[in-house]
Amino acid sequence: MPEFEIEVERYELHADPSYSFTPGRRDFLKLMGGGLVVLLTLNSDANAQQPPAPQDIGAWLHIAESGAITVYTGKAEVGQNIRTSLTQAVAEELRTSVTRIQLVMGDTMLTPYDMGTFGSRTTPFMAPQLHKVAAAAREMLIDLAAAQWKVDRASLAIDDGRVKNPATKASLSFGELTKGQKLTRTIAADVRVTPATEWKIAGHDLHKVNARSIVTGKEKYTSDMKLPGMLYGRVVRPAAFQAKLAAVDVEPAKQIPGVVAVRDGDFIGVACDDSAKLDQAAAAVKVEWKTTPQPGSKELFAWLKTHPAAAIDWKPIEADVQIEASYNVAYIAHTPLEPRCAVAQWDDGRLTVWTGTQVPFGVRNELAEAFGLPEDKVRVLVPPTGSGYGGKHSGECAVEAARLAKAAGKPVKLQWTREEEFTWAYFRPAGVIDIRSGARKDGVISSWQFHNFNSGNAALRSPYNIPNQITEFHAAESPLRQGSYRGLAASANHFARESHMDELARAAKMEPAAFRIKNAGEPRLRAVIEAATERFHWGQPKSRPGQGFGMMAGFDKGGFVAACVEITVVNNRVRVDRIVEAFECGAIVNPDQLKNQIVGGMIMGLGGALFEAIDFDNGRILNPRLSRYRVPRFNDLPEIDVVLVDRKDLPSAGAGETPIVAVAPAIGNAIFDATGKRLRSMPLKLA
Amino acid sequence: MDLTINGIRRTVHSAPSRPLLSVLRDELDLTGAKYGCGEGQCGACTVLLDGAAVRSCVTSLSEAQGKHVTTIESLEQNGQLHPVQQAFIDADALQCGYCTAGMIMSSVSLLKKNSNPGPAEIKSALQGNICRCGTYPRIIEAVRMAAKLSTGGGPHA
Numbered sequence: 001m002p003e004f005e006i007e008v009e010r011y012e013l014h015a016d017p018s019y020s021f022t023p024g025r026r027d028f029l030k031l032m033g034g035g036l037v038v039l040l041t042l043n044s045d046a047n048a049q050q051p052p053a054p055q056d057i058g059a060w061l062h063i064a065e066s067g068a069i070t071v072y073t074g075k076a077e078v079g080q081n082i083r084t085s086l087t088q089a090v091a092e093e094l095r096t097s098v099t100r101i102q103l104v105m106g107d108t109m110l111t112p113y114d115m116g117t118f119g120s121r122t123t124p125f126m127a128p129q130l131h132k133v134a135a136a137a138r139e140m141l142i143d144l145a146a147a148q149w150k151v152d153r154a155s156l157a158i159d160d161g162r163v164k165n166p167a168t169k170a171s172l173s174f175g176e177l178t179k180g181q182k183l184t185r186t187i188a189a190d191v192r193v194t195p196a197t198e199w200k201i202a203g204h205d206l207h208k209v210n211a212r213s214i215v216t217g218k219e220k221y222t223s224d225m226k227l228p229g230m231l232y233g234r235v236v237r238p239a240a241f242q243a244k245l246a247a248v249d250v251e252p253a254k255q256i257p258g259v260v261a262v263r264d265g266d267f268i269g270v271a272c273d274d275s276a277k278l279d280q281a282a283a284a285v286k287v288e289w290k291t292t293p294q295p296g297s298k299e300l301f302a303w304l305k306t307h308p309a310a311a312i313d314w315k316p317i318e319a320d321v322q323i324e325a326s327y328n329v330a331y332i333a334h335t336p337l338e339p340r341c342a343v344a345q346w347d348d349g350r351l352t353v354w355t356g357t358q359v360p361f362g363v364r365n366e367l368a369e370a371f372g373l374p375e376d377k378v379r380v381l382v383p384p385t386g387s388g389y390g391g392k393h394s395g396e397c398a399v400e401a402a403r404l405a406k407a408a409g410k411p412v413k414l415q416w417t418r419e420e421e422f423t424w425a426y427f428r429p430a431g432v433i434d435i436r437s438g439a440r441k442d443g444v445i446s447s448w449q450f451h452n453f454n455s456g457n458a459a460l461r462s463p464y465n466i467p468n469q470i471t472e473f474h475a476a477e478s479p480l481r482q483g484s485y486r487g488l489a490a491s492a493n494h495f496a497r498e499s500h501m502d503e504l505a506r507a508a509k510m511e512p513a514a515f516r517i518k519n520a521g522e523p524r525l526r527a528v529i530e531a532a533t534e535r536f537h538w539g540q541p542k543s544r545p546g547q548g549f550g551m552m553a554g555f556d557k558g559g560f561v562a563a564c565v566e567i568t569v570v571n572n573r574v575r576v577d578r579i580v581e582a583f584e585c586g587a588i589v590n591p592d593q594l595k596n597q598i599v600g601g602m603i604m605g606l607g608g609a610l611f612e613a614i615d616f617d618n619g620r621i622l623n624p625r626l627s628r629y630r631v632p633r634f635n636d637l638p639e640i641d642v643v644l645v646d647r648k649d650l651p652s653a654g655a656g657e658t659p660i661v662a663v664a665p666a667i668g669n670a671i672f673d674a675t676g677k678r679l680r681s682m683p684l685k686l687a
Numbered sequence: 688m689d690l691t692i693n694g695i696r697r698t699v700h701s702a703p704s705r706p707l708l709s710v711l712r713d714e715l716d717l718t719g720a721k722y723g724c725g726e727g728q729c730g731a732c733t734v735l736l737d738g739a740a741v742r743s744c745v746t747s748l749s750e751a752q753g754k755h756v757t758t759i760e761s762l763e764q765n766g767q768l769h770p771v772q773q774a775f776i777d778a779d780a781l782q783c784g785y786c787t788a789g790m791i792m793s794s795v796s797l798l799k800k801n802s803n804p805g806p807a808e809i810k811s812a813l814q815g816n817i818c819r820c821g822t823y824p825r826i827i828e829a830v831r832m833a834a835k836l837s838t839g840g841g842p843h844a
Contacts, residue, residue, distance in 0.1 A: 633814055
């Protein structure tokens with residue numbers, strides 16, 4: 001298995017722990033055996049001790065006597081369609097139908113350890129791994145048949161779920177060969193996987209394998225689960241971030257029939273036998289919080305540059321043209337359509353939690369730490385999940401549900417409200433990026449100094465050919481809890497860099513596309529720029545008032561991207577008319593689903609580019625509802641054109657993230673083209 | 688309180704002010720309609736009330752009384768998918784799938800009123816449904832395909 005590197009931009013959650021479960025209550029003392037238990041979601045600690053990937057086929061793949069193939073992967077399906085693409089990888093190598101294959105995903109008891117589903121890593125790492133696993137299984141099946149028939153393995157064929165002997169017309173099904181036994185053979189390092197150029201199943205369009213279950217409403221997400229005797233939970237939240245509990249009385253809630261109320265340290269929650277009682281039960285808890293003053297959105301960008309105070313060590317620039325500028329990026333929320341949800345069940349000291357998370361093993365670790373359990377007493381399962389976008393890496397909801405279930409002595413389902421999801425999860429980091437640059441008269445960039453405060457260091461370096469570029473990331477004290485997001489730092493860094501490229505091109509009196517091509521040493525970067533501009537007919541004259549054209553190019557996580565947009569500005573309102581995006585991520589695995597990912601990323605990117613921003617003050621989120629936080633809707637939809645650049649000769653990279661980075665800078669540059677106003681803050685607002 | 692849900696009379700024991708969505712999901716185990724926002728903004732909870740799309744999270748039980756409630760669970764009949772369901776599969780108009788039931792119900796409601804909507808009419812009718820995965824273009828395509836399937840004399844035409 002390829003080495004997993006810790007993702008560069010992976011953001012720690014810098015915030016204080018959600019709770020300190022403290023001893024003091026008798027029931028909790030019994031549970032914990034005393035001692036202070038600190039709950040904190042730092043998955044990086046767990047990552048550091050990750051076990052090596054299992055080497056035997058049986059850990060990954062099982063063939064039942066019936067011939068049913070079960071594949072085990074710790075990855076989670078959150079809408080990015082890996083259940084289908086990984087199924088295709090296995091079907092390809094086993095030369096069998098996808099309908100015979102079932103994936104068990106993100107179950108800490110059954111699947112090999114996995115760091116988590118993020119960083120666009122499934123396609124470059126897990127898919128090749130499962131190709132190898134299934135190829136090893138295929139070779140083993142041929143060996144088993146050769147041994148049974150006492151013939152040369154080279155004379156046998158494998159096709160349609162059977163090993164066949166063309167000479168005798170005999171054939172054996174996979175199930176007849178394995179008899180349901182565990183496949184104990186080690187996966188050979190040099191096992192022959194099918195080259196992408198020969199793929200018949202992988203790399204081809206296939207409808208989502210669970211599509212029928214979804215369109216009929218039968219797909220069971222965590223929030224759809226109901227266990228026998230299950231209660232419904234609700235957490236009583238603090239009045240503001242960092243608020244301390246001053247006084248609490250849960251007795252009035254306990255007086256309501258069918259209600260369990262629990263207070264443990266600063267954690268307060270209720271569980272009810274009927275979801276209709278939740279509001280009443282939560283309101284019955286009498287609670288006072290002591291709040292502390294905290295910075296708000298108005299002073300955010302000044303705050304990030306001064307906490308801690310960081311002086312930039314600017315180097316002198318010698319160039320024909322020099323410019324400098326500062327760019328801002330707001331906090332935004334992932335807003336997965338399914339707010340966090342967990343169902344927790346205790347059974348004889350063992351804890352089982354179903355929850356929609358991208359990091360099941362990390363959540364298992366959090367649960368084990370929170371409740372002082374060894375990890376083998378905790379099982380986390382990931383049911384189908386209503387999306388994540390990097391927002392479901394942490395296990396707060398799982399821990400809360402487990403705490404309530406412990407108190408109730410019954411299974412508890414905890415579904416966060418939309419307001420909780422907007423408030424008590426975490427945000428894409430806000431940031432400030434300062435750039436100074438210089439270019440020669442002929443348009444060659446001669447100096448590039450790029451300083452990012454707080455928004456992360458992925459895609460920090462310019463992909464253009466700038467030999468002595470200086471790039472630096474400055475960590476800051478974030479006023480809000482922040483963490484991963486779809487292409488989080490790459491979005492901020494591309495917004496700043498590609499806006500600045502446009503500014504520098506204009507300062508050097510060069511056409512923006514020609515300026516980029518001139519400085520793009522990397523042929524793959526040039527290729528996407530050429531693909532996008534050609535499809536867009538870049539360079540066309542304007543045809544109406546308010547019209548503007550803008551472009552960008554970039555690179556992150558193995559994918560090269562370039563985009564051109566057309567907008568119209570009317571009364572300071574920006575309407576995006578058309579986006580052409582060219583994307584190259586090596587060999588294409590499934591073109592249809594790849595386009596779906598790219599288009600989805602682009603549409604999501606419209607929100608961060610044009611309207612999404614978390615408004616906050618004094619530890620409170622001021623717009624924690626969909627009626628106050630606008631996300632892209634049907635009417636925001638531009639004409640979208642995706643140009644796929646397929647490089648069968650290169651390994652496949654993921655596509656869940658990089659396409660999103662193109663949207664904001666291209667629109668910002670188009671706004672300048674239309675109005676002459678340079679907007680340097682995301683979201684881009686003219687008025 | 689008596690309700691007619693997917694053609695079947697059901698008696699429920701909840702307060703008249705309780706949102707229809709919680710009754711469907713928690714009391715009647717019809718979990719196809721989803722909770723997304725609780726304020727009628729995202730459309731994940733969309734069901735039909737006498738054939739018209741409503742947000743069940745802001746529709747009280749008393750508003751639903753005496754009317755026909757149709758949920759996603761009733762669209763498939765005798766193993767045959769509704770044309771809109773089939774079209775969502777054929778157009779790959781879903782990613783995480785959490786919005787899908789609401790999208791399909793809103794689309795069914797639209798096609799009842801307008802058997803051949805254009806893209807602008809589809810956008811307008813579905814403006815209240817959020818797909819955070821950004822599958823909008825394929826959903827528009829799916830509704831167009833469903834319109835063709837329906838007028839082609841399918842079982843639900």
